[in-house]
Amino acid sequence: MSKILIRGAQVLGGDVQDVLIDGETIAEVGTGLSAEGATVIEAEGQILLPGLVDLHTHLREPGREDSETVLTGTRAAASGGYTAVFAMANTHPVADTAGVVEQVYRLGKESGYCDVQPIGAVTVGLEGKKLAELGAMHDSAAGVTVFSDDGKCVDDAVIMRRALEYVKAFDGVVAQHAQEPRLTEGAQMNEGIVSAELGLGGWPAVAEESIIARDVLLAEHVGSRVHICHLSTAGSVEIVRWAKSRGIDVTAEVTPHHLLLTDELVRSYNPVYKVNPPLRTEKDVLALREALADGTIDIVATDHAPHPHEDKDCEWAAAAMGMVGLETALSVVQQTMVETGLLDWAGVADRMSFAPARIGRAKGHGRPVSAGEPANLTLVDPAYRGVVDPADFASRSRNTPYEGRELPGRVTHTILRGRATVVDGKLA
Amino acid sequence: MDTQQHNDDARPVLEAPDIARVLTRIAHEIVERAKGADDVVLLGIPTRGVFLARRLAEKLESITGAKIPVGSLDITMYRDDLRLKPARALGRTEIPADGVDGRLVVLVDDVLFSGRTIRAALDALGDIGRPRAVQLAVLVDRGHRELPIRADYVGKNLPTSLRETVKVQLAEEDGRDTVLLGSQTAS
Amino acid sequence: MMRHLISAADLTRDDAVLILDTAEEMARVADRPIKKLPALRGRTICNLFFEDSTRTRISFEAAEKRLSADVINFAAKGSSVSKGESLKDTAQTLEAMGVDAVVIRHGASGAPYRLATSGWIDAPVVNAGDGTHQHPTQALLDAFTMRRRLVGRDAGLGKDLNGRRITIVGDVLHSRVARSNVDLLHTLGAEVTLVAPPTLVPVGVETWPCEISYDLDRVLPKSDAVMMLRVQRERMNAAFFPTEREYSRRYGLDGDRMAKMPEHAIVMHPGPMVRGMEITAEVADSDRCTVIEQVANGVSIRMAVLYLLLGGNDSAAPAPGTTRTEENK
Numbered sequence: 020m021s022k023i024l025i026r027g028a029q030v031l032g033g034d035v036q037d038v039l040i041d042g043e044t045i046a047e048v049g050t051g052l053s054a055e056g057a058t059v060i061e062a063e064g065q066i067l068l069p070g071l072v073d074l075h076t077h078l079r080e081p082g083r084e085d086s087e088t089v090l091t092g093t094r095a096a097a098s099g100g101y102t103a104v105f106a107m108a109n110t111h112p113v114a115d116t117a118g119v120v121e122q123v124y125r126l127g128k129e130s131g132y133c134d135v136q137p138i139g140a141v142t143v144g145l146e147g148k149k150l151a152e153l154g155a156m157h158d159s160a161a162g163v164t165v166f167s168d169d170g171k172c173v174d175d176a177v178i179m180r181r182a183l184e185y186v187k188a189f190d191g192v193v194a195q196h197a198q199e200p201r202l203t204e205g206a207q208m209n210e211g212i213v214s215a216e217l218g219l220g221g222w223p224a225v226a227e228e229s230i231i232a233r234d235v236l237l238a239e240h241v242g243s244r245v246h247i248c249h250l251s252t253a254g255s256v257e258i259v260r261w262a263k264s265r266g267i268d269v270t271a272e273v274t275p276h277h278l279l280l281t282d283e284l285v286r287s288y289n290p291v292y293k294v295n296p297p298l299r300t301e302k303d304v305l306a307l308r309e310a311l312a313d314g315t316i317d318i319v320a321t322d323h324a325p326h327p328h329e330d331k332d333c334e335w336a337a338a339a340m341g342m343v344g345l346e347t348a349l350s351v352v353q354q355t356m357v358e359t360g361l362l363d364w365a366g367v368a369d370r371m372s373f374a375p376a377r378i379g380r381a382k383g384h385g386r387p388v389s390a391g392e393p394a395n396l397t398l399v400d401p402a403y404r405g406v407v408d409p410a411d412f413a414s415r416s417r418n419t420p421y422e423g424r425e426l427p428g429r430v431t432h433t434i435l436r437g438r439a440t441v442v443d444g445k446l447a
Numbered sequence: 448m449d450t451q452q453h454n455d456d457a458r459p460v461l462e463a464p465d466i467a468r469v470l471t472r473i474a475h476e477i478v479e480r481a482k483g484a485d486d487v488v489l490l491g492i493p494t495r496g497v498f499l500a501r502r503l504a505e506k507l508e509s510i511t512g513a514k515i516p517v518g519s520l521d522i523t524m525y526r527d528d529l530r531l532k533p534a535r536a537l538g539r540t541e542i543p544a545d546g547v548d549g550r551l552v553v554l555v556d557d558v559l560f561s562g563r564t565i566r567a568a569l570d571a572l573g574d575i576g577r578p579r580a581v582q583l584a585v586l587v588d589r590g591h592r593e594l595p596i597r598a599d600y601v602g603k604n605l606p607t608s609l610r611e612t613v614k615v616q617l618a619e620e621d622g623r624d625t626v627l628l629g630s631q632t633a634s
Numbered sequence: 635m636m637r638h639l640i641s642a643a644d645l646t647r648d649d650a651v652l653i654l655d656t657a658e659e660m661a662r663v664a665d666r667p668i669k670k671l672p673a674l675r676g677r678t679i680c681n682l683f684f685e686d687s688t689r690t691r692i693s694f695e696a697a698e699k700r701l702s703a704d705v706i707n708f709a710a711k712g713s714s715v716s717k718g719e720s721l722k723d724t725a726q727t728l729e730a731m732g733v734d735a736v737v738i739r740h741g742a743s744g745a746p747y748r749l750a751t752s753g754w755i756d757a758p759v760v761n762a763g764d765g766t767h768q769h770p771t772q773a774l775l776d777a778f779t780m781r782r783r784l785v786g787r788d789a790g791l792g793k794d795l796n797g798r799r800i801t802i803v804g805d806v807l808h809s810r811v812a813r814s815n816v817d818l819l820h821t822l823g824a825e826v827t828l829v830a831p832p833t834l835v836p837v838g839v840e841t842w843p844c845e846i847s848y849d850l851d852r853v854l855p856k857s858d859a860v861m862m863l864r865v866q867r868e869r870m871n872a873a874f875f876p877t878e879r880e881y882s883r884r885y886g887l888d889g890d891r892m893a894k895m896p897e898h899a900i901v902m903h904p905g906p907m908v909r910g911m912e913i914t915a916e917v918a919d920s921d922r923c924t925v926i927e928q929v930a931n932g933v934s935i936r937m938a939v940l941y942l943l944l945g946g947n948d949s950a951a952p953a954p955g956t957t958r959t960e961e962n963k
Contacts, residue, residue, distance in 0.1 A: 207743075210837050210838070211837060211838045212838040212840075212841045213838070214836070214837075214838060215836035215837065215838030215839050215841075215842070216813070216838070216841075216842075217743055217744060217767060218743040218744075218764075218765050218766035218767030218768070218810060218813060219743050219744070219765075219766075219767075221836070221837060221838075223837070287751075288743075288744030288747045288748050288751075289748075329720065332720070332722060332752075333720050333721060333722060333748075334721050334740065334742040334744060334745040334748050335742060335743065335744045335745075335748070336741070336742035336743065336744075336745075336765070337720075337721075337742060521659070524671045524672055524673035524701075524941070524945065525672055529673065529945060529946065530946065530947050531947055532946050532947060533946040533947060534941060534942045534943070534944075534945040534946035535945075535946065536652060536655070536656065537655075537656050537659040537660075537941075538659075539659065540659065540662060541662075542666075570672070574666065574668040574670065574671075575666060575667070575668070576667065
């Protein structure tokens with residue numbers, strides 16, 4: 020293995036330091052380090068972060084390889100500065116058995132761009148009826164610790180309670196897609212002023228909040244930890260804040276798009292803005308930013324949801340829900356959190372690397388930038404300004420809501436266990 | 448109707464008394480040629496042709512003592528240049544209760560120029576009924592015909608160049624009666 | 635005028651009054667022996683109906699034919715998705731066949747807007763009803779009917795509905811008719827009150843330019859027109875209201891209620907009526923009920939809209955070679 024010297028980067032946005040990587044680990048962090056025998060990355064003015072970790076990615080393989088594969092998805096992840104992603108279970112077949120999670124895990128290993136940690140389904144076929152073999156998935160080569168029926172809510176209170184209890188045996192966590200199904204029948208967008216005008220079926224905030232409220236109480240009752248996926252409303256923030264103040268072991272994530280975009284965009288009827296949970300209001304966006312800043316929301320997770328062109332190039336009701344996000348997440352966070360003064364880069368490192376790795380129990384990721392740690396690193400040029408062009412994406416899909424929008428920052432280098440997967444902004 | 452600018456030196460070629468006089472003359476000509484005007488129907492072409500038709504009807508009534516049916520015939524949708532401009536607001540088509548079938552229809556307009564308006568009016572009239580005959584009365588004939596159309600009754604023949612403008616103003620619409628001849632300004 | 639007609643909210647007061655005035659002229663054609671005008675000769679209009687609606691389709695077809703357009707009817711039953719062909723492909727196919735305008739009815743809110751703005755086709759798009767969003771020609775024909783009845787056929791020319799009090803009763807939540815009417819009537823200066831059980835009023839209605847009431851009896855004496863919306867019986871099963879009988883009793887219009895309306899006030903309905911549900915036969919068949927007039931007026935309004943959208947050239951700029959001083963006299 021070769022040596023890499025990152026020279027003059029601001030580590031976590033703080034002091035300017037050199038970081039020497041030898042093989043798969045960080046050998047030394049200091050100033051004036053010798054470059055002898057090392058490939059040098061001149062990083063003046065750039066921010067060095069621990070490799071980003073995404074707790075919520077849809078890689079679509081197996082089953083929908085027309086929208087994404089493990090390979091294209093991990094290339095997109097590396098481009099966005101990620102060194103580890105958790106792959107959601109709603110594939111075809113569903114990742115509800117040891118066999119499927121092991122397949123995804125193996126494909127991730129083969130890709131070489133980013134570690135892939137499969138998420139197991141909570142219930143068989145995501146049907147919410149019968150627990151999947153959670154233990155078998157944990158015991159498999161994939162070592163699953165995060166379980167989720169994401170895309171669907173585990174709405175049956177008893178099933179949810181049992182799942183929360185059951186995964187305690189191996190320190191697992193259930194990641195809930197909070198959506199009360201009856202309240203969201205026919206839902207097309209956030210229920211409110213805009214949906215009333217557009218005549219699109221409403222997805223009320225209460226459908227998310229009521230499930231979160233139930234689940235934090237369940238978690239408290241059975242003494243389990245619970246993770247809330249893509250929290251999207253101001254009310255959800257209040258409930259999680261309350262739960263944390265009570266000592267309930269709850270963690271929560273927010274997506275980049277919920278930090279930036281609002282339901283006003285739906286007025287265009289352009290399905291690129293169709294996502295689940297839906298884009299909410301300005302008030303929600305501001306509450307989510309504040310909650311991410313104060314730690315009520317623990318992490319940013321992309322909910323990267325690739326869809327083929329034809330699934331978005333149609334009328335709103337017929338369109339698929341979801342947005343790609345891996346390659347724009349850090350830029351959106353820089354714009355909404357760093358440039359607004361809500362979060363410093365050390366905070367970004369926490370919300371996008373340390374905390375998600377901790378919640379997902381990802382080994383070797385989300386570690387401090389110090390000697391002896393695995394060399395999973397991301398280098399960001401925060402001064403960069405660029406207009407998002409989906410044609411540049413490594414993802415197989417192009418369903419980004421940011422096309423044509425100027426976003427700050429750019430990942431210049433991503434390093435996975437000492438090997439550069441992205442060099443000068445290009446996939447290696 | 449006329450969106451072009453005019454020079455301030457546009458000069459009147461007919462004043463109110465002249466207009467009244469020529470309308471009276473036309474009324475007499477109609478009575479003479481129609482042999483009493485008992486089956487005459489006057490149809491004005493919006494906008495100013497309608498006012499002229501009503502004035503003619505009054506004069507005819509004072510000559511003959513009989514009520515003369517008067518109406519309006521909008522030709523907008525029959526124009527041959529419909530597609531050359533944005534869609535125009537429609538004028539009113541108002542056919543007298545007894546219709547036009549078997550009658551002598553006198554179309555009335557303010558200015559006869561290319562003849563295209565009258566061609567359109569003949570088409571429009573064809574969708575409404577079958578007159579015994581159709582005649583045309585105009586206040587001003589300024590020449591430059593582009594179709595084989597001529598007026599049966601002309602208030603004033605006004606030889607013009609194509610660069611000149613003819614503007615008819617009537618009290619009902621414009622507050623005064625006059626016909627102005629001007630030269631078009633470059634704009 | 636704009637290039638498309640997607641939402642009643644896109645119309646300015648002057649646009650709307652121009653359409654109503656034009657429709658008034660179009661209405662006179664119905665009294666002629668030859669009910670035809672040459673305005674759209676040589677133009678092909680496609681009625682693209684993804685949702686069954688024989689009455690609206692026939693109304694558009696009559697309007698198109700009276701304007702001498704060539705008409706293609708395309709009925710795509712069920713959703714485009716279930717048919718396997720997308721809206722985009724269908725629209726592009728039609729345009730390739732030389733369609734000059736598309737009149738679209740679609741079950742998905744926003745489908746006409748998408749068609750008009752996505753770059754799929756160039757042709758003007760007329761919304762003939764989309765999901766629970768908009769039905770602008772219905773709102774126009776309703777306004778036309780109100781203006782005729784409340785202001786007068788000739789007296790109404792050039793006028794709006796300033797100060798008229800319009801009450802719309804029924805399933806506002808699922809009604810594109812209600813949304814379009816609120817937008818247009820507000821633009822025309824009317825004061826609109828929506829009356830419905832709270833379950834059938836959308837969350838977010840507070841920003842609409844109208845009043846909301848749950849009490850029909852209190853609103854009726856202050857109404858110049860009362861528009862009853864169709865209430866589908868199946869709503870009952872989704873718990874929007876307990877029973878048909880209870881709905882009728884609280885929100886239906888019967889003879890006793892009609893008697894509370896001012897003498898000049900009219901009863902309107904976009905049709906099809908569910909007799910015995912939102913309206914009794916006695917009211918539906920009374921002289922004050924304008925249902926049949928609305929149907930007739932629908933043709934005139936659609937003629938006006940199609941003429942104003944398609945009758946001239948595409949751009950607002952004068953075409954070259956037409957610089958004569960007088961308009962080709």
